[in-house]
Amino acid sequence: xxxxxxxxxxxxxxxNFFRNGWLSVATISIIVLTLxxxxxxxxxxxxxxxxxxxxxxxxxxxxxFKSDVNExxxxxxxxxxxxxxxxxxxxxxxxxxxxxxxxxxxxxxxxILKSLEELGNPLxxxxxxxxxxxxxxxxxxxxxxxxxxGNLVSDVDYYSEKKPVIERLDRIIKAVQKTGLVIIAIFSLxxxxxxxxxxRLTMYNYRREVEIMKLVGANAWFIRLPFVVEGILYGFFxxxxxxxLFYPFVYLSAxxxxxxxxxxxALNYLKGQAIILLTIQLAGGIILGAISSLIAIRKYLKI
Amino acid sequence: xxxxxNVSKIYSGDVVALRNINLDIQHGExxxxxxxxxxxxxxxxxxxxxxxxxxxxxxxxxxxxxxxLGHREIPLxxxxxxxxxxxxxxLNKRTVFxxxxxxxxxxxxxxRDIRRxxxxxxxxxxxxxxxDKYPTQLSGGEQQRVAIARALVHHPELLVADEPTGNLxxxxxxxxxxxxxxxxxxxxxxxxxxxxxxxxxxxNRRVIALDKGIVIRDQQEGKYMI
Numbered sequence: 001x002x003x004x005x006x007x008x009x010x011x012x013x014x015x016n017f018f019r020n021g022w023l024s025v026a027t028i029s030i031i032v033l034t035l036x037x038x039x040x041x042x043x044x045x046x047x048x049x050x051x052x053x054x055x056x057x058x059x060x061x062x063x064x065f066k067s068d069v070n071e072x073x074x075x076x077x078x079x080x081x082x083x084x085x086x087x088x089x090x091x092x093x094x095x096x097x098x099x100x101x102x103x104x105x106x107x108x109x110x111x112i113l114k115s116l117e118e119l120g121n122p123l124x125x126x127x128x129x130x131x132x133x134x135x136x137x138x139x140x141x142x143x144x145x146x147x148x149x150g151n152l153v154s155d156v157d158y159y160s161e162k163k164p165v166i167e168r169l170d171r172i173i174k175a176v177q178k179t180g181l182v183i184i185a186i187f188s189l190x191x192x193x194x195x196x197x198x199x200r201l202t203m204y205n206y207r208r209e210v211e212i213m214k215l216v217g218a219n220a221w222f223i224r225l226p227f228v229v230e231g232i233l234y235g236f237f238x239x240x241x242x243x244x245l246f247y248p249f250v251y252l253s254a255x256x257x258x259x260x261x262x263x264x265x266a267l268n269y270l271k272g273q274a275i276i277l278l279t280i281q282l283a284g285g286i287i288l289g290a291i292s293s294l295i296a297i298r299k300y301l302k303i
Numbered sequence: 304x305x306x307x308x309n310v311s312k313i314y315s316g317d318v319v320a321l322r323n324i325n326l327d328i329q330h331g332e333x334x335x336x337x338x339x340x341x342x343x344x345x346x347x348x349x350x351x352x353x354x355x356x357x358x359x360x361x362x363x364x365x366x367x368x369x370x371x372l373g374h375r376e377i378p379l380x381x382x383x384x385x386x387x388x389x390x391x392x393x394l395n396k397r398t399v400f401x402x403x404x405x406x407x408x409x410x411x412x413x414x415r416d417i418r419r420x421x422x423x424x425x426x427x428x429x430x431x432x433x434x435d436k437y438p439t440q441l442s443g444g445e446q447q448r449v450a451i452a453r454a455l456v457h458h459p460e461l462l463v464a465d466e467p468t469g470n471l472x473x474x475x476x477x478x479x480x481x482x483x484x485x486x487x488x489x490x491x492x493x494x495x496x497x498x499x500x501x502x503x504x505x506x507n508r509r510v511i512a513l514d515k516g517i518v519i520r521d522q523q524e525g526k527y528m529i
Contacts, residue, residue, distance in 0.1 A: 002411050216406040217381035
């Protein structure tokens with residue numbers, strides 16, 4: 001394809017875009033609407049996921065040592081656990097510390113405090129572990145149990161208490177992510193169909209022009225190019241407009257989002273991601289427009 | 304220049320448009336193809352511009368077998384031919400100039416080249432002062448002149464006209480015919496499909512008569528007889 005043909009095709013595409021004013025506006029509006037819904041679903045699933053992960057990060061697991069464990073051995077094990085990549089924090093709680101914590105927790109309960117005085121310190125030293133990825137607890141625990149320190153462990157509260165909660169949260173997070181993806185996929189499909197259909201409509205308006213182009217010996221690219229350019233322009237404008245509408249929308253709904261997920265600032269997050277988001281939508285819109293045009297015009301290019 | 308060899312065209316449903324056509328048209332000829340509606344005149348022209356492919360037989364244009372042309376060669380073939388239709392096929396949103404320059408843009412000619420050729424051809428067809436008008440602002444005869452200008456602006460070797468005067472009154476018809484004759488005189492081969500008896504009889508050129516897809520008469524200096 002020569003430069004002159006390319007230049008003329010681009011010029012004709014831009015001309016058509018403005019000449020078809022209303023059809024262009026209608027097509028862009030619908031693409032904007034679908035992109036907007038995709039963005040909203042994205043933010044909702046983001047907030048949901050972060051909230052759940054926030055809850056999940058508050059869960060910890062304790063490994064209780066046998067009472068006769070000596071401090072050096074315990075410190076060695078804590079060091080070992082801390083070195084594991086998925087561990088966020090592992091903290092040793094000695095027998096005495098455990099007692100202090102316990103007393104603090106039950107300071108209003110005279111019966112318990114009194115019975116403690118009689119019993120001495122019945123608590124075990126323990127190590128409290130927080131992980132970046134809650135799914136890895138099982139793995140860590142089995143590593144500890146099979147290590148040389150395995151015989152120091154008397155009990156782990158994971159299997160009996162924490163495991164079901166962790167696993168349920170994990171399942172919910174995955175479900176939220178999956179649902180978000182499915183909804184985004186559905187609306188992407190709708191966006192594709194709508195764009196495709198609008199471009200086909202334009203093409204129908206231009207069938208006479210295409211017929212004459214063919215008659216005077218235009219090759220396929222000469223005919224296609226203006227429509228591809230038009231499709232690209234649809235995607236280009238729709239991506240900008242949808243994002244320009246979306247940011248104020250998130251800003252206005254920030255109080256509501258904050259009440260659900262106080263730890264996450266969706267607006268700030270989106271501000272940080274603005275360039276990536278714009279790039280993705282521009283690229284998506286442009287590719288979508290171009291491909292729809294290419295497919296839609298095929299019908300009219302047959303001799 | 305053009306040779307039809309045992310050409311048949313059968314549309315789906317066994318509708319026979321052309322049956323076993325053999326024709327030779329020399330360079331510089333002015334040929335009228337006559338016959339009633341539905342006798343295959345248009346089909347014959349459509350085969351020449353490759354809007355249709357024959358069901359059987361071969362068509363040669365300048366020694367080249369048109370039936371064997373690939374997808375990429377078809378546009379190139381069409382640039383060697385100019386085509387005019389009964390309904391003009393003009394773009395109403397484009398000016399006379401733009402309608403005409405279309406045929407050159409398609410061929411990738413430079414803007415300067417286009418301007419020069421277009422004004423030249425508009426002069427020839429008698430529309431020199433109307434290049435900024437839109438087709439809807441012109442009379443039927445003028446619109447057909449624009450179509451002829453577009454068909455000729457790239458200097459084709461062959462001009463194919465399918466009922467070019469079908470929508471025009473007597474005076475305009477004759478003006479268009481005179482224009483076609485002048486173009487022919489300048490060296491372009493003209494093939495005209497028509498059922499206008501008067502014009503055919505008056506110009507006294509070769510006449511090929513078709514009936515039910517068969518050539519029933521082929522006469523130099525012929526008359527309209529079916």
